[in-house]
Amino acid sequence: xxxxxGDLNGIRAKLPYLRKLGIECLYLNPVFSGxxxxxxxxTDYFQVDLDFGTNxxxxxxxxxxxxxxxxxxxxxxxxHAGTRFAPFADVLKNxxxxxxxxxxxxxxxxxTIDPACYECVGDYPYMPRLxxxxxxxxKYILSVMLFWLRTAKIxxxxxxxxxxxxxxxxxxxxxxxxxxxxxxxxxxxxxGDASSMxxxxxxxxxxxxxxFRDAMVDxxxxxRIDAETLANRLEHMLMKYPDxxxxxxxxxxxxxxxxxxxxxxxxxxxxxxxxxxxxMLFPGSPAIYYGDELGMTGEND
Numbered sequence: 001x002x003x004x005x006g007d008l009n010g011i012r013a014k015l016p017y018l019r020k021l022g023i024e025c026l027y028l029n030p031v032f033s034g035x036x037x038x039x040x041x042x043t044d045y046f047q048v049d050l051d052f053g054t055n056x057x058x059x060x061x062x063x064x065x066x067x068x069x070x071x072x073x074x075x076x077x078x079x080h081a082g083t084r085f086a087p088f089a090d091v092l093k094n095x096x097x098x099x100x101x102x103x104x105x106x107x108x109x110x111x112t113i114d115p116a117c118y119e120c121v122g123d124y125p126y127m128p129r130l131x132x133x134x135x136x137x138x139k140y141i142l143s144v145m146l147f148w149l150r151t152a153k154i155x156x157x158x159x160x161x162x163x164x165x166x167x168x169x170x171x172x173x174x175x176x177x178x179x180x181x182x183x184x185x186x187x188x189x190x191x192g193d194a195s196s197m198x199x200x201x202x203x204x205x206x207x208x209x210x211x212f213r214d215a216m217v218d219x220x221x222x223x224r225i226d227a228e229t230l231a232n233r234l235e236h237m238l239m240k241y242p243d244x245x246x247x248x249x250x251x252x253x254x255x256x257x258x259x260x261x262x263x264x265x266x267x268x269x270x271x272x273x274x275x276x277x278x279x280m281l282f283p284g285s286p287a288i289y290y291g292d293e294l295g296m297t298g299e300n301d
Contacts, residue, residue, distance in 0.1 A: 015068050042081045062152045062153050076157045091106065145177060194249075218230075221271055262297050
């Protein structure tokens with residue numbers, strides 16, 4: 001429930017700083033209307049949340065980022081929505097008579113905001129899961145993705161909880177998006193082996209590489225594995241994917257879903273610097289969680 005005031009115009013003001021830092025791509029957590037500070041409980045996929053600005057502010061940010069040589073990727077939260085998302089609100093109101101009842105995994109009627117009534121994320125009742133294998137849902141998701149590619153000229157999408165999305169839907173989205181935007185990036189979130197998502201070349205271009213992050217934390221931050229074990233883990237990881245995929249994996253030391261690396265390292269900046277040096281030289285796309293370059297700390301929320 002804590003709102004600290006960051007917005008899209010604040011990012012615009014920092015574009016010269018990001019350019020000087022050498023940033024080539026900016027991935028934003030959800031910017032669309034949603035409940036709570038994290039905005040992962042989406043209420044309107046076609047509107048920028050007023051906490052962050054307006055649709056025009058997003059268009060301006062992308063335009064200015066492009067002028068600075070920086071591409072922009074948005075967070076697509078399509079595995080679930082918020083309870084105030086209009087189709088789910090209709091199910092709450094009309095129950096089995098709602099035309100949207102098959103958009104969700106309903107367990108019982110009448111539907112109340114209770115995980116006993118529908119599938120949700122981690123039994124968190126305010127984030128009901130979407131049935132992404134439903135043809136109407138997949139068409140809706142495509143309409144959202146194309147809307148922002150066309151309207152804001154964004155450069156791609158990171159899909160939240162990508163390993164739980166229906167695979168045929170991801171293939172459908174890729175085919176139709178690439179037909180119009182052949183260079184649009186599709187980045188998938190998974191916390192483990194991403195082979196099923198990236199190896200066939202018909203779903204995602206890249207995945208968030210938490211296998212890399214875990215190895216970095218275990219070796220550099222916590223010092224609980226030796227160099228030989230680190231090498232074995234990283235070589236095993238590299239063998240999972242084609243060489244071209246390894247070169248574009250999203251190699252992070254932390255994210256909005258983890259503790260800060262410097263916190264994991266008990267505040268020892270030397271360990272953070274060593275990990276960053278390794279990250280920058282390792283095959284893949286090094287991803288900096290904002291503030292790590294300043295030595296920010298923070299527990300896992």
